[in-house]
Amino acid sequence: MVAVKRDSSLLVVSENGYGKRTKIEDYRMTNRGGKGVINMKASDRNGEVVTIKEVLDQDELILMTQNGIANRQSVKDIKVIGRNTQGVRLIRLKEGDKVTDVARVVNED
8 A cells, every 4th residue: 555645656566577567546545345446567578576565657666576676757757547456576586586675765766
């Protein structure tokens, strides 16, 4: 769950290095007893979802892997696509490696 406080987008990253940004408006409100909202299509290609973060275009990310690789990239370079999609490749991983965490780096300008 993410508490949205700004005019931003949601970033979703999976363990196999795929991710996407989606507009907040693409997620509908649910009521008690609802069945939820599909966030990212689950597949063998994507793996499990590692993180969901509220991000702005000027933010940067650091993706960290199980084998100790850290990759820094700009949020604005990640494509904004629909809610119920698989996403795009954010990082190429070696055999057996997985994304374990994602840190948001806030630009102070």
